Amino acid sequence: MMLRITNLRTRVESPETDLASRAAAAVGINEDQFRSLRILRKSLDARQRESLQFVYSLVVDVPDDVKTRRSLDVRVEPYQPKPFFDPDPGKEELPQRPVIVGSGPAGLLAGYYLALKGYRPIILERGLAVKERVPAIRKFDRGGELDQENNYLFGEGGAGCFSDGKLTCRITGPDVDWVLQSFVDCGGRPSLMYEHRPHLGSNKLPMICRNFRRKIEALGGEYRFGCRFDGLTFSEGRLTGLSTSTGSIPTSHVLLAMGHSARDTYHMLLEAGCPLQAKAFQLGLRIEQPQALINEHKYGRPEYLEQLGAADYTLVAKGERDLFTFCMCAGGIVIPSVSEPNMYCSNGMSNSRHDTPFANSGLVVTLDPDQFGSDHPLAGVEVQRKYEAIAFQLAGADYQAPVQRAHDFLANRTPSSKDVVPSSYQRGAVPRNLNEVLPPVIAKAIHAGLPLMNEKWKGKYLPDAVLVGPEMRGSSPVRIDRDRESFQIPAMPGVYPVGEGAGYAGGIVTAAVDGLRAARKIVEHFAPCKG
Numbered sequence: 001m002m003l004r005i006t007n008l009r010t011r012v013e014s015p016e017t018d019l020a021s022r023a024a025a026a027v028g029i030n031e032d033q034f035r036s037l038r039i040l041r042k043s044l045d046a047r048q049r050e051s052l053q054f055v056y057s058l059v060v061d062v063p064d065d066v067k068t069r070r071s072l073d074v075r076v077e078p079y080q081p082k083p084f085f086d087p088d089p090g091k092e093e094l095p096q097r098p099v100i101v102g103s104g105p106a107g108l109l110a111g112y113y114l115a116l117k118g119y120r121p122i123i124l125e126r127g128l129a130v131k132e133r134v135p136a137i138r139k140f141d142r143g144g145e146l147d148q149e150n151n152y153l154f155g156e157g158g159a160g161c162f163s164d165g166k167l168t169c170r171i172t173g174p175d176v177d178w179v180l181q182s183f184v185d186c187g188g189r190p191s192l193m194y195e196h197r198p199h200l201g202s203n204k205l206p207m208i209c210r211n212f213r214r215k216i217e218a219l220g221g222e223y224r225f226g227c228r229f230d231g232l233t234f235s236e237g238r239l240t241g242l243s244t245s246t247g248s249i250p251t252s253h254v255l256l257a258m259g260h261s262a263r264d265t266y267h268m269l270l271e272a273g274c275p276l277q278a279k280a281f282q283l284g285l286r287i288e289q290p291q292a293l294i295n296e297h298k299y300g301r302p303e304y305l306e307q308l309g310a311a312d313y314t315l316v317a318k319g320e321r322d323l324f325t326f327c328m329c330a331g332g333i334v335i336p337s338v339s340e341p342n343m344y345c346s347n348g349m350s351n352s353r354h355d356t357p358f359a360n361s362g363l364v365v366t367l368d369p370d371q372f373g374s375d376h377p378l379a380g381v382e383v384q385r386k387y388e389a390i391a392f393q394l395a396g397a398d399y400q401a402p403v404q405r406a407h408d409f410l411a412n413r414t415p416s417s418k419d420v421v422p423s424s425y426q427r428g429a430v431p432r433n434l435n436e437v438l439p440p441v442i443a444k445a446i447h448a449g450l451p452l453m454n455e456k457w458k459g460k461y462l463p464d465a466v467l468v469g470p471e472m473r474g475s476s477p478v479r480i481d482r483d484r485e486s487f488q489i490p491a492m493p494g495v496y497p498v499g500e501g502a503g504y505a506g507g508i509v510t511a512a513v514d515g516l517r518a519a520r521k522i523v524e525h526f527a528p529c530k531g
Contacts, residue, residue, distance in 0.1 A: 001064045003027075004040070004079035008056040012044070012307055023058055027076050028069035035061040043196030044308070049300030052308075084174035089117065090525040097122055097529050098253040098522055099242060101229040101265075104158020105508045106499025106515030107257035108209065109179055111216050113519045118528045120220035122251075124244060126228040126262075127155025129213075130206040137162065141426040146341055146399065149228065153261045153339040156225070157209035159473070159500075160508045162335065163347055165200030166327060167192060169509040179512045186211040197312065201352025229258065229265060232272055232495065239494035253494045253526070255518055257511075259501040260476035261339045263381050274489060275481035276377040279503050282326065283384070284364035284442055285434060285469035286346045287406070288423055291331050291359040293464060297457060310354035313361070315453045315461075321441070323449025326362035326474055330354045333424035336399060337473045343388035344399055345472045346425075358424040362471050365445040372477075380477025383439065387470050391437040394430075401425040402432035406465035409434055410447060421466055429468070437470045479503025487518040496521070 005023055014022070019039075024031040041057040059079050062068075068076050098114060100107045103125040114121040126149050127133060133155035136147055153159045167180065180193050183200065187208045192198040200208060213223055228245040232254070241250040258265050270276050291310050295302075298311035305311075310330035317323040332350025348360045372379035395402040403421045408414075415421070415431035423429040435443050454461040480497035482489055482504075489495045496518040498504060498511075505511035 001062055001066065002079040002081075003060050003062060003068065004077050005056075005058045005060060006075045008058060008074050009045070009053045010056070012052045012054055012304065014054075019056065019058070023060065026071060026074040029062065029066055033062050033066055035063075037061075039194040041196065042191075042194050046298050049298070052299065052304060082174050084178050085520070087520065087524045089523055089527045091527060092525065093527045094119070094252060094522075094529040096251045096531070098255070099124060099249055099251040100255045100257055101242075102158060102257035102259055102262075102499070102501070103156050103209070103213075103223070104257060104259045104499065105160045105511040106501075106505065107255065108157070108212050108515070109182060109512035110255050110257060110498065110515035110519035111221060112182060112212055113516050114522065115216040115219035115221040117523050118220070119522070120222070120528065121216070122222045122224065122249065123216070124227045124229055124242075124249075125154075125156055125223065125225050126245075127151070128225050129223075130156045130161065130210055133157075133161075134206060140336075140399075143398075143427060146338060148339065148341065149226070151339060152336060152347070153259065153473075156213065156223075157205060158259045159261060159337070160511070161205045161209055162202055162349060163327070163508075165202055165205045165349075166507065167198040167200065167509050168196075169507055169513075171510060171513065175513045175516060176509060179509055179516060182212075183208060186215065199350075199352070202349040203351040203353075231268060232492070234492070237493070239492065253496070253522055255496045255498050255515065256480070256502060257499045257515055259499070260478075261337075261473060262501060263340065263385075265501075266378055266381060266478055269480065270377060274492065274495075274497075277479050277481060278369040278372060278375075278377055278380050279477060279479040280366050280368045281380055281477040282362075282364040282366050282474040283387075283470060283472045284323070284362065284438070284446060285467045286334055286348055286360055286471045287325075287363045288334060288358055288360045288466045288468060289461075289464055291354075291357055293460065294330065294359045297460060310359070312359075315456060317449030317452035319445065319448050319452070321365050321445035321448075323363065323365055323445055323453070326364050328359070328361035330359055331356050332360055333358060333426065334360050334401065334468050335425070336401075336427065338399060340385070340388075342392050342397070343385065344392040344395060344401070345384070345388045345470060346401060346468045347471070347473060356424060360424065360468075362474055363446065363450075363467070364471060364474055365442050365449075367439065367442060371439070371441060378478065384472045384477065387437050387439065388472060391470055394432045394436060396430055398428075400428040400430050401468050402434060402437060403429040404431060404434045404467050406450065406462045406467055409467050410450060423466055423468060425468060434467050434469045475506050476500050476503045487521050
């Protein structure tokens with residue numbers, strides 16, 4: 001008999017090896033009656049700083065005749081996990097191998113699933129493999145030229161490879177479990193399966209992406225790096241192939257997982273007749289503070305730091321437009337999120353050790369399409385470009401970061417050029433008035449929300465805070481319409497828009513799940529190509 005035990009609490013000092021005995025005591029049975037025990041969820045309750053607790057959900061297997069006791073604190077109920085849907089291949093044989101455009105989370109997990117099922121996918125990546133991608137990024141951080149095809153956003157692993165590696169998401173279920181297990185199988189630590197805020201770390205992601213590639217290639221899949229997707233080819237209403245920067249590829253099925261920053265691809269798809277529409281997206285700034293301040297606020301006692309590592313936080317300020325933190329990087333750095341020349345945008349990342357003295361987080365507001373200033377499908381992209389271009393020029397036209405102390409931003413006070421504003425951004429930071437790098441409606445919402453966040457921290461959130469901006473790439477401003485059931489564009493059978501770039505995801509896991517589900521549609525209906 002499978003039982004789920006929820007709200008089992010332990011002090012953070014308690015070793016996890018004692019979990020079975022604590023669970024047995026909580027439900028009134030002997031520990032040796034557990035045939036198995038698995039952690040479903042583990043989170044930190046930091047509301048009482050003098051006594052932090054871990055909160056667990058567990059699933060245990062016990063004999064059918066075991067009687068458990070009721071408890072006011074711990075809930076015990078029968079547990080029946082939902083099975084992962086893994087269909088047998090369909091009957092109709094694919095005429096060619098399926099092609100995946102993009103090797104970010106959506107393309108990566110779609111490719112992995114198809115490879116496991118014998119479909120030998122071809123994965124196109126406009127950037128380079130991580131072995132070449134990492135030194136190119138390091139060169140840029142030291143002041144080198146921008147490579148428009150191989151950078152923080154393009155290359156093996158996509159933007160997700162250098163965007164901190166958070167695996168948090170709001171959805172649950174067997175598809176999410178399959179994705180997380182796949183990350184574990186390719187080098188992630190086993191606790192990713194149950195941590196409340198699992199984090200791979202930007203230093204680990206390149207290795208994990210490489211391990212995925214090696215598994216896909218061992219199963220007959222193929223990567224083509226330095227290969228930009230340039231167009232779709234149709235005959236009698238059916239997809240027959242792709243045009244790329246390195247030649248044509250025949251195929252009847254393509255997954256468009258190009259990510260949210262392939263702006264040239266959006267333009268090409270629109271001209272080709274793909275049904276694109278503008279969608280709401282999040283934008284704002286990034287806020288930096290001393291990590292020691294965050295640790296003190298959340299933990300209170302210094303000994304918790306050694307046990308728990310660098311602290312994170314989540315904040316929401318309700319108002320006419322909600323302001324909320326996003327992608328909080330404990331012990332991290334601010335990085336550029338740049339794919340086009342003469343533009344600047346910020347992002348954040350942290351390595352698995354969370355060992356820098358800086359904490360940073362996105363500080364964003366949702367902008368709706370009716371405020372883009374145009375009803376063009378790519379109007380949101382143009383909003384991004386406009387303010388990224390302003391930020392680039394404002395900070396000296398050399399991909400340095402415009403920064404400003406929070407109190408100066410709220411006073412709309414232009415900082416002195418002699419002011420030394422601390423920032424983790426490696427290429428260099430320039431003090432500027434960040435009110436200029438945001439649409440007025442977004443700047444107004446941040447002005448309203450930041451003092452509310454400061455109140456929640458009893459005045460400690462803003463005094464040492466530095467703002468960096470703009471932050472524009474948290475989500476896609478575009479959605480490619482697709483059929484809800486088949487995942488295909490109705491007028492373009494064989495074309496599957498997936499992931500963040502298609503407007504159907506907002507993070508590594510949700511993008512990966514979306515790619516998996518689209519790939520599974522191919523498996524349900526078609527058999528692998530034999531050629």
